[in-house]
Amino acid sequence: MQPYKEAPSPPMTPELTQACAEAMHVLCRDGRILRSGRAALYILEGLGWRRSAAFCSLPPMIWAVELGYWIVSSNRVFFDRILFPRE
Numbered sequence: 001m002q003p004y005k006e007a008p009s010p011p012m013t014p015e016l017t018q019a020c021a022e023a024m025h026v027l028c029r030d031g032r033i034l035r036s037g038r039a040a041l042y043i044l045e046g047l048g049w050r051r052s053a054a055f056c057s058l059p060p061m062i063w064a065v066e067l068g069y070w071i072v073s074s075n076r077v078f079f080d081r082i083l084f085p086r087e
Contacts, residue, residue, distance in 0.1 A: 023073060024039045026039040036069045037065035037070075038057075038066075044056075
């Protein structure tokens with residue numbers, strides 16, 4: 001895993017840099033680019049949650065994953081305050 005701001009060019013393009021600022025992306029070895037909820041499921045699968053990732057990849061679950069990702073990413077500051085309160 002590598003932060004998009006430190007990624008070499010190629011594969012980083014100006015368009016991909018802008019897209020990475022808005023959502024999480026995974027560049028697969030086979031050339032596929034996964035973003036947002038699908039990228040999160042790919043990472044979960046890599047962490048050993050294969051069954052859960054496979055189940056959540058099926059419709060209508062993938063729609064719920066994408067909606068959940070959109071809600072959390074659109075409200076990062078709010079969720080940061082709730083989940084990680086500072087003293």
